[in-house]
Amino acid sequence: MTPVHEPIGATVLGYPRIGPHRELKRALENHWAGRIDVGELHRVAADLRSRSWRRLVDLGLDSVPSNTFSLYDQTLDAACLVGAVPERYARLGLDDTGTYFAMARGSDDVAPLEMTKWFDTNYHYLVPEVGPETRLRLAGDKPLAEYREARAQGIETRPVLLGPASFLLLSKPSEDASDGFRPFDRLDDLVEVYVELLGALTDAGVRWVQLDEPSYVADRSDDDTAAVTRAYQRLGAVTRRPNLLVASYFGDLGAALPALLSTPVEAVGVDLVAGTGVDALADVPGLADKSLVAGVVDGRNIWRADLDAALDRLEAVRELAGDVAVSTSCSLLHVPYDVDAETGLDPRLKSWLAFADQKVAEVAALGRGLREGRSAATAALTAARADRAGAPDVVDDRVRARAAAIEPAQLHRGHYADREAAQQAALGLPPLPTTTIGSFPQTAEIRAARAAYTAGRLDPAEYTSRMRAEIAGVVRLQERLGLDVLVHGEAERNDMVQYFAEHLDGFATTINGWVQSYGSRCVRPPILYGDVSRPAPITVDWATYAQSLTERPVKGMLTGPVTMLAWSFVRDDQPLADTARQVALAIRDETADLESAGLRIVQVDEPALRELLPLRAADQDDYLRWSVEAFRLATSGVADTTQIHTHLCYSEFGDVVAAIDGLGADVTSIEAARSRMEILPDVAASGFARGIGPGVYDIHSPRVPDADEIEVLLKAARDAVPARRLWVNPDCGLKTRAYEQVEPALEAMVRAAHAVRS
Ligand code: GLN
Ligand code: ZN
Secondary structure (H helix, E strand, O other): OOOOOOOOOEEOOOOOOOOOOOHHHHHHHHHHOOOOOHHHHHHHHHHHHHHHHHHHHHOOOOEEEEOOOOOOOHHHHHHHHOOOOOHHHHOOOOOHHHHHHHHHHOOOOOOOOOEEEOOOOOOEEEOOEEOOOOOOOOOOOHHHHHHHHHHHOOOOEEEEEEOHHHHHHHOEEOOOOOOOOOHHHHHHHHHHHHHHHHHHHHHHOOOEEEEEOHHHHOOOOHHHHHHHHHHHHHHHHOOOOOEEEEEOOOOOOOOHHHHHHOOOOOEEEEEOOOOOOHHHHOOOOOOOOOEEEEEEEOOOOOEOOOHHHHHHHHHHHHHHOOEEEEEEOOOHHHOOOOHHHOOOOOHHHHOOEOOHHHHHHHHHHHHHHHHHOOOHHHHHHHHHHHHHHHOOOOOOHHHHHHHHOOOHHHHOOOOHHHHHHHHHHHHOOOOOOEOOOOEOOOOHHHHHHHHHHHOOOOOHHHHHHHHHHHHHHHHHHHHHHOOOOEOOEOOOOOOOOHHHHHHOEEEEOOOOOOEEEEOOEEEOOOEEEEEEEOOOOOOHHHHHHHHHOOOOOEEEEEEOHHHHHHOOEEOOOOOHHHHHHHHHHHHHHHHHHHHHOOOOEEEEEOOOOOOOOOOOHHHHHHHHHHHHHHHHHHHOOOOOOOEEEEEEOOOOOHHHHHHHHHHOOOEEEEOOOOOOOOOHHHHHHOOOOOEEEEEOOOOOOOOOOOHHHHHHHHHHHHHHOOHHHEOEEOOOOOOOOOHHHHHHHHHHHHHHHHHHHO
């Protein structure tokens, strides 16, 4: 079919922005610490933008996105752009950048906006607040300014905006909003702001704009779908406007796809990796006179694409749509910059990987392939993928045989009532036992020792003795504070996932594979590339050393299988459930070894259990079934007397409460302080009837709680759940806090527990 308007060609939906060497992170932290002024910060930012655009052009894209840069978060940018700045920040009287950072990070007097996970990724966005009083208006010019900036460098770009419907669906009601108000009620008002913005962009010369509407890959009501249709009807009817690309990612648009296609927008972007794929497009009305931006290169994972298969898909789409453009399935924000920076990776493994720049090259190659036919270039890239399938490290027959032989009995422990009695007899804990979530402050000395050890400047014996000294200090402190169940403090762990990845076969770790988590924070997800097994015990020496120092029970501390997957880049050549089972078996062995070594309590953390929950309800049961099974497999190989704890980092218990019950842990600790124990009645109502440790103070803030306020929360907790099942602990691990905060906070916690006990 013939193109219906100016083609988009090869493109990506977005690109990382933290800098190939985390330049933005450094500039931000220097600016916040007062070491560089705002002018210098903006210079670093402009330089990063300029280098990114140039790179995308050099790598062969036809259409380069702009406005994908952000000093902190793209949702926060959108909020500022449309005037959704709550009065409490505006009142601070700061300049634009100051107000922006106050919303992101808070100030002395004002808490920051709430932060939450971006769909099912490990990226966090700031939740805009919108109420009836919010004066929605075009309040900024960031997309325009960045477009002009690129153009001044001779690069024509496609500004990327968060679409109005998703913006409101991602927002929460402002403090002033009355009950029943939804930010989405303001859609018509917000659309008028976008109308004005489209006019301004047209005046500046913009030819294509990308409006992201990812919220429509989750379940939406018919009303919400009708509303987005109206919104794009209106935006499409604007006479002076650029071409409109409405992009989606992380799944299928479902009913929103034909709805959007019925509007005058020129192009729709679909995720053909996470979604059902081309089949779902076959009978969709309205496709024939639109451009379809086909996301065929996985924007969230780091494997080289199968370019031949991708070309098959693109050719199939070409039969259906007016025009087809090639793209990544989502923004490349979720992958590191460049695999060539990984000098330490095994060359064979490296040849299978594509980070952002390699993915851009794949998209460009596919664009050429679509125009000119399959070439040697696509064949070479496909060969790397074939090599992976046959590589010896990828398939381990022993691991597969063991996973295939799992018996249902391995997923079950004795009856809870028997376990509860056995554990009470074995542990003899007081009512309302006090404990912590695992980590103690990661001090500068600990980090320095670890860095020196990794660099070979500290020999293993010296490293071990320093870590042991740290453990001994942490154990003494906990005894002095009067905690009932102790931990070893996790000093030896750089990160709860990376540490285990470094000790398991089937995982590799990177040296520069940073991915933005939020603001200046980055994580380096390990790469799970092959069958997983545990060559040797991992945590047993540290844990037994800690236990040898005290009469009180020490909790062994492990990371659960689902969290290991959620915070890694995971192989895409077998179902996630199979991979989870392999990781679970490795953790099961570690749990058993801890038990044999004399640890009477083992905690298996699953803070990411909810994060991987599929966006559509129809897919959730299957996920919850295999993820719960993986946890049970990891934890059911111990005697009734051994107490299994788990820790979950969030308080939105509602939609997964049955699954949390299904984990079968003897004790579950959850975040609860920020919501002031609001979740407990729900937990009790759900029939959950095992040990529960609702966090009694928020560890994300440096603020030290006093015993009275903790006592109030504990009493509220005791009213909601039976006292004999109630545990007392902070919201999460203490590794990001300083001892000056941790000591008085834990002291207050213990004091409050004693007061409520008596
Ligand atoms: N045991 C870990 C810690 O205390 C748990 C961290 C988490 O929940 N993210 O740090
Ligand atoms: Zn946590």
